[in-house]
Amino acid sequence: MCAGWAMTAMTASAATTRVTFENGNQGWVANGHDLPDATGGNPGGNLHWANFVDTWGLELRTSSNAAFLGNLSRYGNQITMSTDVKVFSILNFFGNPVPRNVVIELRDYDNPPANYPYVSVFKVLGEVTGSFEDWQTFSVTFDPTSAALPAGWGGTGAEDPTTFEPRLAPGRTFANVLAGVDEVHFSTMEPGFAYVPSFFDIAYDNVTISTPGVACDNIDFNQNEVFPEDQDVIDFFNVLAGAECPTGVCNDIDFNNNGVFPEDQDVIDFFTVLAGGEC
Structure with a gap:
């Protein structure tokens, strides 16, 4: 036996796709804005929304980057999605900071229920204060093969008749929504809530999907x-x-x-x- 060898299992590097905005937007847009800034990111390039027109919320989304879409069970039973966020300000009409949640939502537009454009699953990842905050990472790890909604996740496609809160459409599961993802959103708007228009100045970087080795x-x-x-x-x-x-x-x-x-x-x-x- 060669002493230089060890009888251990070798571990592969994690499969990772990371959008750094160094080579264009790679299918990601923020409220339609798709031209990255070359500097100021975490580090380097970033997608910076600083259009001072009031809007209900800000959504970083993709419907074309294939690494984040389709049948996510192809990655196995553990996926992590994340994005880095830098808040310069979120201000209301009076110029006061407005806190907002950061929400991930994965949408399936195929065969939606009547009166719904899509079915989705979503989770609140955390909160930003609305005042200046340096780069921070918002992430979630989940099993795309799980039939049940994991703790902390919600769904859309139907409405609770008592609370009127959104819920997953009948006949849909967490797994079958994630078997046909058409869009991924990192949003300041949580399904089921109404929002007052505000002025957003936010940058995004390092949008990532990864799996363990x-x-x-x-x-x-x-x-x-x-x-x-x-x-x-x-x-x-x-x-x-x-x-x-x-x-x-x-x-x-x-x-x-x-x-x-x-x-x-x-x-x-x-x-x-x-x-x-x-x-």
């Missing part, structure tokens, strides 16, 4: 405690071809544990890790 199996495929060795390679290919494991305790052929097997990527990742690379 996936652990590859260790390179001692046949679990005989001798590694690295040619026999691990031989046994890996034999089991991949449908043969029995000679030791009876081989790892499975889904070497990269991505739930897809048999596939060429398992072979590629096996040899990459065998050579000392990352999973």
Whole structure:
């Protein structure tokens, strides 16, 4: 056995898409504004809304950046979405600061109920005061395969007949909304609430969707405690071809544990890790 090797699972880097506004807006707009500033972000580029016309609220949204849309279960059972926010001011008609919540909302426009343009799920991520606040990150981690609404989440597409608050449409679940996301919003407006027009001066940066890394199996495929060795390679290919494991305790052929097997990527990742690379 080579002393330089350790029999541990190798961990892949997290899959991450981050919009830094260094290369355009990449499908994200703030109330229609889509021209990033080159400086002043966290760091560098950012999308800065400073149009001093009063409006009900401010929404950073995308309906075209594919990394944030579609069937989010393709990422597995854990996703984190976040954005950095810098508040210069949120002022009412009298020039007084107005606090607002920061809300994430994921919308599905397909087959909405009568009188509704879409069905969505949403969560309040925190609050900004309306006075100057430097960059801060608002984020949420969730399981897109969960049928039930996670704690703190709400839904739209129907209305509670007693409280008149929005609720998820009948027949819809958290998972099936997230199986067809058409738009993602980071908004100052929470569904079910009415707002007085205010003047917003807010910048956004580092809009991110990320998933945790996936652990590859260790390179001692046949679990005989001798590694690295040619026999691990031989046994890996034999089991991949449908043969029995000679030791009876081989790892499975889904070497990269991505739930897809048999596939060429398992072979590629096996040899990459065998050579000392990352999973």
